[in-house]
Amino acid sequence: MKIIESNFYNEALRFIRYGCEMGWHERNAGNISLRLLKEEVDSVSEDFAFEREWVSISYPVPEMANEFIFTTATGSYFIDIQNCAETKFCICQISGDGGSYRVVWGGTKPTSELCGHLMSLGQLRKRSANRAVYHCHPANTVALTYVLPKDDKSFSEALWESETECAFVFSEGVGLVPFFVPGSLDLAIATSEKIQKYNAVIWSFHGVFASGETIGSAFGLAHAIEKAAEIKIKVLSTGLPVLNTISTEEQKKTANTYGYKLNEFKD
Ligand code: 2HA
Ligand code: ZN
Secondary structure, three states, X not given: OOHHHOHHHHHHHHHHHHHHHOOXXXXXXXXXXXXXXXXXXXXXXXXXXXXOOOEEOOOOOHHHOOOXXXXXXXXXXXXXXXXXXXXXXXXEEEOOOOOEEEEXXXXXXXXXXXXXXXXXXHHHHHHOOOXXXXXXXXXXXXXXXXXXXXXXXXXXXXXXXOOOOHHHHOOOOOEEEOOOOOOOHHHHHHHHHHOOOOOEEEEOOOEEEEEEOOHHHHHHHHHXXXXXXXXXXXXXXXXXXXXXXXXXXXXXXXXXXXXXXOOOOOO
């Protein structure tokens, strides 16, 4: 099968289009990644070419050795993804020692955030079935990083109390990292530390880095976070006293009802 006929490719195209409709992808904003399953690799490997150079990865990822990663190409404008779409994605093969990659299909160079994606996908596979990451720049979540204290607890609690279903959609909470230069190794390291505990990490002044079992579920998590952030921003923007909220007891009860346990942060 051709890659452009595969489910994973078409799912990525669809969700990127939804992300654009949400206003999350200005200019070249956003990137995604998916660790391909063996059956996915086998189904499209006729499209691979193994002629391009190996490129070293600034932080080796032994957990990802020999894996194939479907990702977006650097500089891709998501808003224009349909135009020559096959040049806006690429598939990278990771070397046997996890120290380098080569592009075996698609655009010439993977996303500038490749290192963060690889390190985080490596952590995720140790503790979950999550093998997809969706990164976007949603305005309300970013706005919250200017006004809330910079810690996981403050963000998790602010989002849980802003929309009832957050208590089970991300019962573990969300991680928060401070400012880092986009595409930097420091950002990749900080993110991969937080992703050991949380399925989503908020990048201060920048965006959301959400994971899931599929691109669709990673997108869904980013969407739930952004919706709750939008409600929180609207509530704060009224300037009115907050008379009502979803109490911690109500959040716990919601999580428990759906088979989850709300993370309890220590003060
Ligand atoms: O790829 O969003 O974080 C552009 C970005 C970098
Ligand atoms: Zn970004």
